[in-house]
Amino acid sequence: MSANSPAKPRTLYDKLWDAHVIETRDDGTSLIFIDRHLVHEVTSPQAFEALRMSGRKVRRPELTLAVPDHNLPTTARVDADGNRVPIKDQESAAQLAALERNAPAFGVRYFGATAKEQGIVHVVGPEQGFSLPGTTIVCGDSHTACHGGLGAWAFGIGTSEVEHVLATQTLLLRKSKTMEVRVEGELGPGVTSKDLILHIIGTIGTAGGTGHVIEYRGKVFEEMSIESRLTVCNMSIEGGARGGMIAPDETTFAYLKGRPFAPKGEEWDAAVAYWKTLKTDEGAVFDKSVVIDATTVEPTVTWGTSPEDTVAIGGVVPDPESFADPSKRKAAQASLDYMGLTPGQKMDEIEVQNIFIGSCTNSRIEDLRAAAEVLKGRTKHPNIKWGIIVPGSGLVKVQAEAEGLDKVFIDAGLEWREPGCSACLGMNPDKVPAGERSASTSNRNFVGRQGPGARTHLVSPAMAAAAAVMGKLTDVRELTKEPA
Amino acid sequence: MEPVKQVEGSAYPFGMKNVDTDIIIPAHFLKTVTREGLGKGAFEALRKDPANVFDDPKYAGSPIIVAGDNFGCGSSREHAAWALLDMGVKAVIAPSFSDIFAGNAFKNGILTVVLPQEQIDRLMEVAESDPITIDLETQTVTTPFQDRFSFEVDPFRKHCLLEGLDEVGLTLTRGDAIRDYEQRQASEKPWLARGTGLAA
Numbered sequence: 001m002s003a004n005s006p007a008k009p010r011t012l013y014d015k016l017w018d019a020h021v022i023e024t025r026d027d028g029t030s031l032i033f034i035d036r037h038l039v040h041e042v043t044s045p046q047a048f049e050a051l052r053m054s055g056r057k058v059r060r061p062e063l064t065l066a067v068p069d070h071n072l073p074t075t076a077r078v079d080a081d082g083n084r085v086p087i088k089d090q091e092s093a094a095q096l097a098a099l100e101r102n103a104p105a106f107g108v109r110y111f112g113a114t115a116k117e118q119g120i121v122h123v124v125g126p127e128q129g130f131s132l133p134g135t136t137i138v139c140g141d142s143h144t145a146c147h148g149g150l151g152a153w154a155f156g157i158g159t160s161e162v163e164h165v166l167a168t169q170t171l172l173l174r175k176s177k178t179m180e181v182r183v184e185g186e187l188g189p190g191v192t193s194k195d196l197i198l199h200i201i202g203t204i205g206t207a208g209g210t211g212h213v214i215e216y217r218g219k220v221f222e223e224m225s226i227e228s229r230l231t232v233c234n235m236s237i238e239g240g241a242r243g244g245m246i247a248p249d250e251t252t253f254a255y256l257k258g259r260p261f262a263p264k265g266e267e268w269d270a271a272v273a274y275w276k277t278l279k280t281d282e283g284a285v286f287d288k289s290v291v292i293d294a295t296t297v298e299p300t301v302t303w304g305t306s307p308e309d310t311v312a313i314g315g316v317v318p319d320p321e322s323f324a325d326p327s328k329r330k331a332a333q334a335s336l337d338y339m340g341l342t343p344g345q346k347m348d349e350i351e352v353q354n355i356f357i358g359s360c361t362n363s364r365i366e367d368l369r370a371a372a373e374v375l376k377g378r379t380k381h382p383n384i385k386w387g388i389i390v391p392g393s394g395l396v397k398v399q400a401e402a403e404g405l406d407k408v409f410i411d412a413g414l415e416w417r418e419p420g421c422s423a424c425l426g427m428n429p430d431k432v433p434a435g436e437r438s439a440s441t442s443n444r445n446f447v448g449r450q451g452p453g454a455r456t457h458l459v460s461p462a463m464a465a466a467a468a469v470m471g472k473l474t475d476v477r478e479l480t481k482e483p484a
Numbered sequence: 485m486e487p488v489k490q491v492e493g494s495a496y497p498f499g500m501k502n503v504d505t506d507i508i509i510p511a512h513f514l515k516t517v518t519r520e521g522l523g524k525g526a527f528e529a530l531r532k533d534p535a536n537v538f539d540d541p542k543y544a545g546s547p548i549i550v551a552g553d554n555f556g557c558g559s560s561r562e563h564a565a566w567a568l569l570d571m572g573v574k575a576v577i578a579p580s581f582s583d584i585f586a587g588n589a590f591k592n593g594i595l596t597v598v599l600p601q602e603q604i605d606r607l608m609e610v611a612e613s614d615p616i617t618i619d620l621e622t623q624t625v626t627t628p629f630q631d632r633f634s635f636e637v638d639p640f641r642k643h644c645l646l647e648g649l650d651e652v653g654l655t656l657t658r659g660d661a662i663r664d665y666e667q668r669q670a671s672e673k674p675w676l677a678r679g680t681g682l683a684a
Contacts (some may be wrong), residue, residue, distance in 0.1 A: 031662070094517060
């Protein structure tokens with residue numbers, strides 16, 4: 001590029017793509033280098049088995065980090081004598097044992113079930129400084145987009161791709177289109193990153209980002225903590241986008257500095273200098289652009305069985321007849337039948353019996369603080385039969401306990417658990433009973449997601465805490481406003 | 485992988501929109517360390533309805549599903565593709581697919597055929613009584629009634645499917661290019677190459 005022909009302005013995604021192309025084929029696909037690979041027990045056993053059968057090795061074990069999360073029970077893992085508590089579900093136990101065996105056999109760093117670093121992969125990666133700005137990050141899990149909150153290009157892959165990355169440290173990809181979600185203005189008091197991302201998904205729909213990588217832009221994101229950015233990017237897949245990212249900045253660098261796998265010394269300075277170049281250039285063009293007015297976002301909840309089925313807490317259950325698209329009308333009616341709701345019903349009158357605060361979307365220290373702030377000095381409503389708080393990692397748990405948050409939860413009548421994916425998808429024993437409702441800080445309200453027949457309402461941590469206190473979906477602002 | 489050239493036979497007239505991977509295979513079936521046997525869990529929640537299309541003897545063993553928009557949205561679980569394979573499905577025809585599902589289907593030799601909604605509507609009708617043929621070579625879907633619909637397919641994926649190529653093996657032949665990239669990265673961005681700091 002000569003000095004008088006300025007480079008074409010590029011988006012953040014363009015820059016990350018360009019930096020990772022090993023070679024481009026005639027058919028337009030490119031071999032892309034993968035910097036970081038997170039592995040958990042559910043989507044990896046068949047990949048390791050395939051390596052074994054073909055006599056292949058893990059090409060770069062040091063770029064791979066394994067941690068169990070989906071199947072682990074969240075009850076005590078060691079007994080009073082310090083012995084490991086056996087896992088009753090034989091299939092879960094077999095899957096966990098496979099990872100415990102495969103990781104060392106292939107030379108991969110492994111945080112086991114009782115390690116203090118153990119947790120949900122998407123909490124552990126950033127917390128350990130393994131996930132870094134400007135990197136390509138993959139995991140056999142669709143919520144991998146989460147790490148885009150650090151300015152990484154992170155996306156979920158299937159098991160065959162897990163095998164491909166283990167064996168070659170690459171993936172064969174076609175470049176995605178780019179989508180800008182620009183949020184203008186500021187969020188009102190009591191409105192959180194979770195409300196915002198639910199609102200965004202409600203606006204663009206679950207297929208709105210298909211084929212695209214989203215960049216979230218605007219002052220709202222610049223002012224967000226890293227935890228909040230991770231929450232936003234985490235749910236990109238619920239809008240159909242395989243990846244979602246926010247440009248790294250001083251907040252990102254401050255978050256990462258000193259973490260175990262983050263660069264040190266001179267390498268840290270070199271890394272920061274590079275990371276500062278990772279932003280969309282002035283004049284760069286996105287294939288698609290959506291603008292959201294932050295001031296219109298209210299605490300948001302879901303009414304149906306798709307994450308796009310969102311409504312402000314002050315709103316009502318919609319009438320399926322109000323949808324123009326006939327297939328959406330049909331889907332909405334099926335959702336209402338499953339959810340046991342009727343059109344026009346007020347959202348803040350819907351009673352819930354279960355509370356789940358956790359998941360890769362909302363189990364970080366900031367989430368637990370937000371829930372504790374609402375629960376402090378209050379107790380759960382008699383409607384609530386089961387309420388669990390599941391920290392995202394052992395380190396989050398330690399931090400929360402140091403701040404006394406565990407005591408707030410226990411005093412409120414809720415259960416304080418060990419880290420894992422838990423009731424987000426109920427692969428472990430934590431499930432919502434059929435026909436009952438949950439106010440859940442997780443990411444999917446699909447049919448049967450939290451257990452067969454379970455009825456899920458997605459909410460923020462503060463809103464889940466408010467639901468625990470009131471026994472129904474509640475506008476948290478009513479509990480937190482200053483007395484007049 | 486076995487080469488895939490043509491999928492022909494009866495089709496489930498499913499038609500549902502936004503079929504997520506929790507519908508295709510619920511999480512409690514994911515506790516497996518093999519790829520086999522997942523067909524028994526496929527569409528479990530829908531199959532509680534006795535009138536469901538998957539248990540209608542008329543369509544038993546169909547190799548094709550005709551579905552609505554955004555098929556396979558949600559989780560990245562490849563178990564969804566394995567479950568379809570295990571129930572004998574070799575192709576899904578829909579107006580659109582989630583990116584991750586389409587990739588997983590491809591890796592398992594399942595065709596994901598994208599056609600516009602009005603052609604899907606027509607195939608839903610045909611599937612009630614007659615077979616459908618998908619030909620990958622010519623990129624066409626045909627019926628016994630002279631319907632002939634063309635579809636697009638990624639040239640690389642088409643090549644791999646027709647030849648039954650092992651993608652990992654293919655990429656490993658590019659070992660030198662990968663090594664060059666790694667060496668460049670180690671000198672330009674050494675912090676990236678260290679990872680967890682474990683010796684290779």
